[in-house]
Amino acid sequence: MEKETARIEAFSDGVFSIAITLLILEIKIPAAGSGELSVQLLRQWPSYFAFVFSFAFIGIMWINHHRLFTHIKRSNNALLFLNLLLLLGVTAVPFPTAVLAQHLGQSDQRVAAILYHGTYFVIAVFFNLLWRYANRHLLGDDVDSAATDKISAKYAVGPVLYLACIALAWVNVPLSLLLNVALAVFFALPLHRALRVANK
Amino acid sequence: MEKETARIEAFSDGVFSIAITLLILEIKIPAAGSGELSVQLLRQWPSYFAFVFSFAFIGIMWINHHRLFTHIKRSNNALLFLNLLLLLGVTAVPFPTAVLAQHLGQSDQRVAAILYHGTYFVIAVFFNLLWRYANRHLLGDDVDSAATDKISAKYAVGPVLYLACIALAWVNVPLSLLLNVALAVFFALPLHRALRVANK
Amino acid sequence: MEKETARIEAFSDGVFSIAITLLILEIKIPAAGSGELSVQLLRQWPSYFAFVFSFAFIGIMWINHHRLFTHIKRSNNALLFLNLLLLLGVTAVPFPTAVLAQHLGQSDQRVAAILYHGTYFVIAVFFNLLWRYANRHLLGDDVDSAATDKISAKYAVGPVLYLACIALAWVNVPLSLLLNVALAVFFALPLHRALRVANK
Amino acid sequence: MEKETARIEAFSDGVFSIAITLLILEIKIPAAGSGELSVQLLRQWPSYFAFVFSFAFIGIMWINHHRLFTHIKRSNNALLFLNLLLLLGVTAVPFPTAVLAQHLGQSDQRVAAILYHGTYFVIAVFFNLLWRYANRHLLGDDVDSAATDKISAKYAVGPVLYLACIALAWVNVPLSLLLNVALAVFFALPLHRALRVANK
Numbered sequence: 001m002e003k004e005t006a007r008i009e010a011f012s013d014g015v016f017s018i019a020i021t022l023l024i025l026e027i028k029i030p031a032a033g034s035g036e037l038s039v040q041l042l043r044q045w046p047s048y049f050a051f052v053f054s055f056a057f058i059g060i061m062w063i064n065h066h067r068l069f070t071h072i073k074r075s076n077n078a079l080l081f082l083n084l085l086l087l088l089g090v091t092a093v094p095f096p097t098a099v100l101a102q103h104l105g106q107s108d109q110r111v112a113a114i115l116y117h118g119t120y121f122v123i124a125v126f127f128n129l130l131w132r133y134a135n136r137h138l139l140g141d142d143v144d145s146a147a148t149d150k151i152s153a154k155y156a157v158g159p160v161l162y163l164a165c166i167a168l169a170w171v172n173v174p175l176s177l178l179l180n181v182a183l184a185v186f187f188a189l190p191l192h193r194a195l196r197v198a199n200k
Numbered sequence: 201m202e203k204e205t206a207r208i209e210a211f212s213d214g215v216f217s218i219a220i221t222l223l224i225l226e227i228k229i230p231a232a233g234s235g236e237l238s239v240q241l242l243r244q245w246p247s248y249f250a251f252v253f254s255f256a257f258i259g260i261m262w263i264n265h266h267r268l269f270t271h272i273k274r275s276n277n278a279l280l281f282l283n284l285l286l287l288l289g290v291t292a293v294p295f296p297t298a299v300l301a302q303h304l305g306q307s308d309q310r311v312a313a314i315l316y317h318g319t320y321f322v323i324a325v326f327f328n329l330l331w332r333y334a335n336r337h338l339l340g341d342d343v344d345s346a347a348t349d350k351i352s353a354k355y356a357v358g359p360v361l362y363l364a365c366i367a368l369a370w371v372n373v374p375l376s377l378l379l380n381v382a383l384a385v386f387f388a389l390p391l392h393r394a395l396r397v398a399n400k
Numbered sequence: 401m402e403k404e405t406a407r408i409e410a411f412s413d414g415v416f417s418i419a420i421t422l423l424i425l426e427i428k429i430p431a432a433g434s435g436e437l438s439v440q441l442l443r444q445w446p447s448y449f450a451f452v453f454s455f456a457f458i459g460i461m462w463i464n465h466h467r468l469f470t471h472i473k474r475s476n477n478a479l480l481f482l483n484l485l486l487l488l489g490v491t492a493v494p495f496p497t498a499v500l501a502q503h504l505g506q507s508d509q510r511v512a513a514i515l516y517h518g519t520y521f522v523i524a525v526f527f528n529l530l531w532r533y534a535n536r537h538l539l540g541d542d543v544d545s546a547a548t549d550k551i552s553a554k555y556a557v558g559p560v561l562y563l564a565c566i567a568l569a570w571v572n573v574p575l576s577l578l579l580n581v582a583l584a585v586f587f588a589l590p591l592h593r594a595l596r597v598a599n600k
Numbered sequence: 601m602e603k604e605t606a607r608i609e610a611f612s613d614g615v616f617s618i619a620i621t622l623l624i625l626e627i628k629i630p631a632a633g634s635g636e637l638s639v640q641l642l643r644q645w646p647s648y649f650a651f652v653f654s655f656a657f658i659g660i661m662w663i664n665h666h667r668l669f670t671h672i673k674r675s676n677n678a679l680l681f682l683n684l685l686l687l688l689g690v691t692a693v694p695f696p697t698a699v700l701a702q703h704l705g706q707s708d709q710r711v712a713a714i715l716y717h718g719t720y721f722v723i724a725v726f727f728n729l730l731w732r733y734a735n736r737h738l739l740g741d742d743v744d745s746a747a748t749d750k751i752s753a754k755y756a757v758g759p760v761l762y763l764a765c766i767a768l769a770w771v772n773v774p775l776s777l778l779l780n781v782a783l784a785v786f787f788a789l790p791l792h793r794a795l796r797v798a799n800k
Contacts, residue, residue, distance in 0.1 A: 091220060
């Protein structure tokens with residue numbers, strides 16, 4: 001049933017690659033004759049920040065999704081639906097990104113940041129649901145349970161720390177975004193070590 | 201001629217994944233300085249509802265398309281065209297979704313709901329045409345006709361019940377949307393049982 | 401070097417599937433409270449016509465592209481560039497489609513129709529360039545030159561007849577669109593016969 | 601670990617094909633009744649120029665990416681991230697393209713041109729980073745180092761010459777765009793010769 005997983009991966013790759021490419025559409029084009037172009041471009045810094053940030057998040061999500069599916073050997077209906085849930089979260093990212101871009105540095109930036117962190121929290125929950133189900137039911141027979149337990153532990157901190165981002169946003173929005181960046185680095189990095197272990 | 205089907209599936213996967221990802225673009229970004237952001241975000245609830253709903257519909261359509269093509273072994277020109285018809289319906293979904301999002305809870309919500317259900321009705325008809333043609337001409341030699349007859353019966357109720365949604369929308373719009381949701385669950389669930397049977 | 405062609409086909413499938421799915425974005429969403437929704441929806445008939453028409457055109461182009469690449473066995477740099485030229489034309493389709501949708505039935509519909517037919521003329525030229533080059537240099541050794549000559553002849557009429565559409569648009573816009581539809585059917589149908597011959 | 605590279609290539613193809621297709625969305629549709637359509641269409645020439653130009657750039661980038669990955673045999677985490685960096689640059693292209701289209705021929709065209717060249721400079725740097733890393737760590741054992749050294753030399757001139765475009769834009773914007781076009785041709789052509797050598 002490997003072909004089954006192949007088409008899930010292909011569909012997911014499609015959704016990830018589209019969601020990551022659509023982000024650029026949310027950056028507004030300054031109209032001609034509406035003021036100094038360089039000033040207008042610089043004033044849009046929150047849009048560039050949000051673009052790069054969400055690009056990195058979706059990219060790292062894709063890498064992690066990619067990694068999970070090297071472990072998942074079989075497919076079933078539940079996997080299809082849990083994967084769709086995850087993709088629902090991923091395709092939603094351009095919306096909170098654009099809201100953050102519009103409101104960062106404005107009076108309403110707290111609400112925008114909470115919406116942003118909240119989306120990531122939900123995605124992290126869906127990611128854990130997918131992995132936990134697959135881990136229990138769909139891995140190969142030669143599974144290294146020490147390795148998969150480490151993966152489970154790593155992903156389990158995601159929802160908790162994105163909740164911390166939401167809480168932190170009430171106190172200090174820039175700090176909450178910094179924590180969010182740190183989380184992205186965290187989810188990007190350990191893979192590297194895992195790979196090094198796997199290659200031994 | 202298996203490669204033939206492979207490219208149809210790849211192209212269809214592309215269209216499904218793009219259509220499902222474009223849905224988010226229809227949600228409007230509240231402008232800075234046009235009122236309390238949290239209020240503006242909450243007032244857009246029909247957009248979120250329509251987004252999640254259409255995402256689920258396209259996702260379930262993809263799963264069903266996926267499932268059909270595990271049965272379809274050969275390809276020909278008629279299949280290409282019938283599949284294009286189905287994709288025409290799928291790519292159209294963002295339009296009635298956005299119309300519904302704009303008008304749900306407004307005075308014109310009945311027309312928006314009928315357009316929405318009507319699109320699904322047309323897609324259900326195209327889906328049946330595709331399956332019925334493939335069932336007669338393009339399955340493998342080892343086809344289990346008891347199983348394919350059950351598939352035919354399941355899909356045949358689709359157009360009838362989407363017509364019922366249209367009729368119900370004349371009387372009560374929220375109720376018609378509820379029936380539409382129930383239909384999505386119906387088309388999602390039986391696959392699970394089918395799979396369980398297939399795995400025995 | 402078959403893998404080479406595989407990635408060209410995959411990239412082309414991606415572009416075709418995105419271009420065909422973006423068409424729906426050009427249909428405007430009637431705003432709430434700006435008049436009777438049903439009237440507004442009906443008034444947009446040129447948008448629906450243009451959507452279905454361009455969808456059919458891109459879909460048929462994809463089928464033909466698909467068919468050509470079952471003959472093309474090898475790849476080189478020239479093929480990559482000629483294929484990119486063709487894709488340039490295909491990705492441009494949403495623009496003349498939207499212009500036609502905006503202006504059909506208006507005083508400026510002639511210019512819009514000429515732009516529309518003109519785009520198709522250019523695409524037909526690019527399609528011929530691609531096929532003629534591949535036909536001479538990149539087919540397999542077991543090529544059936546009687547069959548490929550028939551393909552060449554069929555595609556050669558494309559540019560001529562799209563020029564005729566442009567000329568006809570000066571006299572009668574609806575008639576020129578009808579000829580364009582007939583051309584789409586022409587490019588869709590012969591494949592069927594070709595297939596029947598190929599299957600003998 | 602070849603499958604690893606396969607999914608990177610598939611994801612990259614997805615991003616390239618979407619970015620190249622989104623370019624058309626930046627061309628504005630002249631509204632009905634806002635003046636002579638033909639005049640409005642002609643006045644938009646910078647949009648067409650920018651569309652064709654960016655299409656060619658992304659297409660040539662894709663061809664070069666494609667070519668690199670025929671040499672890259674293995675994958676690791678660093679490659680995933682360097683490839684994401686490159687894709688970040690590629691997905692950003694529609695933005696400077698639209699800014700250039702809006703401001704070319706206007707008083708602010710210098711800033712728009714610098715933003716445009718600057719984006720290409722950054723992409724060229726990312727491209728070199730990706731190639732240099734892969735060249736050192738991820739090629740096959742049978743690598744022809746004379747050939748790969750030529751590839752390294754060819755790509756190394758990219759960042760330098762895009763910097764020259766930026767400098768030139770301060771003096772003369774059209775001339776800087778001409779140099780940019782010449783660079784695209786340069787990156788397109790040598791591949792052809794490389795192929796001819798490779799086929800001997």
